[in-house]
Amino acid sequence: MLFLADFSVIKPEPGLLFWTTLIFIAFWFIMSKFAFKPIMQGLKQRELDIQGALDEAKKAREEMSHLMSQNEALLAQAREERAGILKEAKEAKEQIIAEAKERANAEYKRKVESAIQDIENQKLAAMVDLKNKAGQLSIDIAEKILRKELSDKTAQDSLAKSLAESSSLS
Amino acid sequence: MKVSRKYIFALILSAFGAVAFAQQGNEHNHTHGEGDQHDHAHEAPAQAQQPAEAAHAHEAGAEHSGCGHPASDDPKDFNAGETAIHHIADVNAIHIFGDTYLNLPVILYAKGHGWKLSSTAIFHAHHHGNGTVAQDGYVLVHGSVMRVQDPAFPMGEVKVSEPTHDVVKTDKGKEKIIYYVQANGVCYTLDAKTTFDGGLMGGGVTSFYDFSITRNVFTMLLTFLLLFLLLRAAARAYASRPGQAPKGIQNFFEPFITFIRDDVAKPNIGPNYERYMPYLLSAFFFILGLNLIGQIPFFPGSANVTGNISVTMVLALITFLIVSFSGNANYWKHIFAMPGVPKPLLIILTPVEILGAILKPFTLMLRLFANITAGHIVIISFVSLIFIFTNKFGAGTGTAIGAAASIPLTLFMMALELLVAFLQAFIFTMLSATYIGSAIEEHHH
Numbered sequence: 063m064l065f066l067a068d069f070s071v072i073k074p075e076p077g078l079l080f081w082t083t084l085i086f087i088a089f090w091f092i093m094s095k096f097a098f099k100p101i102m103q104g105l106k107q108r109e110l111d112i113q114g115a116l117d118e119a120k121k122a123r124e125e126m127s128h129l130m131s132q133n134e135a136l137l138a139q140a141r142e143e144r145a146g147i148l149k150e151a152k153e154a155k156e157q158i159i160a161e162a163k164e165r166a167n168a169e170y171k172r173k174v175e176s177a178i179q180d181i182e183n184q185k186l187a188a189m190v191d192l193k194n195k196a197g198q199l200s201i202d203i204a205e206k207i208l209r210k211e212l213s214d215k216t217a218q219d220s221l222a223k224s225l226a227e228s229s230s231l232s
Numbered sequence: 233m234k235v236s237r238k239y240i241f242a243l244i245l246s247a248f249g250a251v252a253f254a255q256q257g258n259e260h261n262h263t264h265g266e267g268d269q270h271d272h273a274h275e276a277p278a279q280a281q282q283p284a285e286a287a288h289a290h291e292a293g294a295e296h297s298g299c300g301h302p303a304s305d306d307p308k309d310f311n312a313g314e315t316a317i318h319h320i321a322d323v324n325a326i327h328i329f330g331d332t333y334l335n336l337p338v339i340l341y342a343k344g345h346g347w348k349l350s351s352t353a354i355f356h357a358h359h360h361g362n363g364t365v366a367q368d369g370y371v372l373v374h375g376s377v378m379r380v381q382d383p384a385f386p387m388g389e390v391k392v393s394e395p396t397h398d399v400v401k402t403d404k405g406k407e408k409i410i411y412y413v414q415a416n417g418v419c420y421t422l423d424a425k426t427t428f429d430g431g432l433m434g435g436g437v438t439s440f441y442d443f444s445i446t447r448n449v450f451t452m453l454l455t456f457l458l459l460f461l462l463l464r465a466a467a468r469a470y471a472s473r474p475g476q477a478p479k480g481i482q483n484f485f486e487p488f489i490t491f492i493r494d495d496v497a498k499p500n501i502g503p504n505y506e507r508y509m510p511y512l513l514s515a516f517f518f519i520l521g522l523n524l525i526g527q528i529p530f531f532p533g534s535a536n537v538t539g540n541i542s543v544t545m546v547l548a549l550i551t552f553l554i555v556s557f558s559g560n561a562n563y564w565k566h567i568f569a570m571p572g573v574p575k576p577l578l579i580i581l582t583p584v585e586i587l588g589a590i591l592k593p594f595t596l597m598l599r600l601f602a603n604i605t606a607g608h609i610v611i612i613s614f615v616s617l618i619f620i621f622t623n624k625f626g627a628g629t630g631t632a633i634g635a636a637a638s639i640p641l642t643l644f645m646m647a648l649e650l651l652v653a654f655l656q657a658f659i660f661t662m663l664s665a666t667y668i669g670s671a672i673e674e675h676h677h
Contacts, residue, residue, distance in 0.1 A: 068317050068318075068321070068434075069433070069434075070321045070435075071321060071536060071540045071601070072429070072433050072541050072601075073427035073434070073435040074427060074429060074542045074545055075425065075426075075427050076426060076441055076443070077339075077425070077441065077444060078322060078446065078540060078542035078543065079428070079542045080443060081443070081446075081449040082449075082452065082547075083546050086514070086518060089456050089514055090511060090514040093459070093514055094513075094514065096460070096467060097460070097463035097464055098463070098514070099510065100467040100468075100470055101463070101466060101485070101486075102489070102506075104467070104470025104474075105489065105490065105493075107470075108478075111475060
């Protein structure tokens with residue numbers, strides 16, 4: 063069992079210590095400069111990019127929902143306004159109709175009244191006319207009767223006498 | 233800071249590491265016992281040679297020259313442990329297949345001789361990675377450069393024999409393998425390269441230092457290049473396709489990077505995590521890349537880099553330095569004068585806290601090292617079953633039984649090691665982040 067005496071890996075050797083130090087330190091600096099730092103930088107940059115993109119998406123989503131709620135509010139407002147307008151229109155319509163009715167009624171009344179007046183006037187005129195005609199007719203009839211009654215002398219005398227009697231009595 | 237399940241998980245892993253070590257300790261003691269049988273009272277470092285003494289304690293092999301034994305070529309002498317140890321070791325020349333080696337640059341320094349810059353090609357290695365010539369006293373043994381101890385050894389190219397070895401006991405009571413080569417009929421003791429274990433692990437300062445581009449260094453450079461090309465391609469995609477969804481290689485690396493960022497750095501370090509990200513990512517990918525390349529069983533993989541304590545030591549030390557330099561007043565106050573603790577108690581508490589601060593990187597070092605080395609050893613051991621059974625029951629049935637046992641076990645272990653490769657890279661990064669986090673944490677009392 064002589065081999066363990068030759069177990070060289072456990073003996074620190076100056077040559078290997080020297081070369082390991084040199085190579086590892088060179089590895090450390092060269093790799094840091096040309097590999098690890100650019101990679102770390104790249105990774106960091108990418109993480110920032112991803113985070114930025116996520117943040118942006120979140121912001122966009124928030125804005126979108128904000129806009130949507132705004133739209134909703136606008137729509138509700140519009141709907142409300144429409145309802146208001148409709149209500150107003152209805153009221154106006156009713157008012158106009160009522161006014162028109164009233165006016166029509168008044169006109170009708172006025173017309174009826176004026177018609178009654180007219181009729182009354184016409185009636186009065188007709189009455190006057192009729193009275194005039196009836197008067198004329200009775201005069202004519204009286205004239206004819208008189209003419210016939212007074213055609214003899216006795217009748218004339220009796221009349222004159224009655225007239226004279228009536229006048230003397232008064 | 234929340235005490236999450238992650239901590240418990242890390243604790244369990246550390247416990248596993250500790251168990252692995254305890255077992256190693258036992259093994260070591262075990263070998264000690266055996267080593268006593270052939271204790272030659274060698275003083276290490278030994279003099280040029282004591283072949284006569286070395287010889288008599290051993291049953292003399294056929295080729296025994298009184299200069300250690302040669303490595304056996306007989307399949308009957310197959311030793312799974314030895315094979316594993318050789319496979320996980322760092323070497324100067326990479327074995328590709330057969331007797332083909334990838335020769336790497338050697339950078340050697342010996343006192344009195346100065347620097348030597350060359351390539352392993354000069355050693356004319358043949359099978360087992362053993363060189364056939366010595367160059368300025370340097371020879372290649374199992375793919376590793378060694379040096380003849382005797383300063384009188386002739387410089388330049390000298391033909392040498394196949395290396396031989398022997399186990400001796402040092403004056404510190406540690407076991408040690410001594411290698412020898414013969415040149416011109418004389419036996420020479422070889423020195424291994426200097427190691428900084430202070431003789432604790434059988435190494436120590438020897439006659440030369442090896443700063444070569446070894447297999448581990450080569451694998452680290454290869455991993456560096458590979459990771460650079462892949463991650464650079466991913467990084468370019470961010471610049472060339474800004475604002476677009478990730479694609480291809482970007483998708484491959486992104487989960488790792490975001491995982492380290494979101495599940496390792498952010499929760500453990502806090503708001504200042506970005507400063508530490510390059511280090512955490514570097515440590516993670518460096519360890520992961522080496523772990524995975526080490527898993528490939530053939531060239532250019534299979535190197536046990538993160539299972540070598542030198543490598544994990546450097547990584548742990550860098551974490552320790554980052555923690556120490558980032559530590560705020562609060563952190564240091566909690567170590568040197570824990571607030572709200574009676575003064576006499578601080579005599580006990582402060583050393584414990586200081587020890588804790590040192591042990592943290594120490595466990596980082598050991599955990600990674602032990603896990604990866606253990607994985608390599610287990611896989612090699614399972615593959616070795618084929619050879620063991622072949623030796624036991626012959627080439628026909630033995631090989632069949634060995635393969636039947638080995639293939640599913642190796643497959644299972646490979647899958648497990650794949651998990652371990654990711655897990656250990658993650659644990660190292662995770663704990664580094666935790667330590668950094670505790671050092672920069674602002675306490676609110």
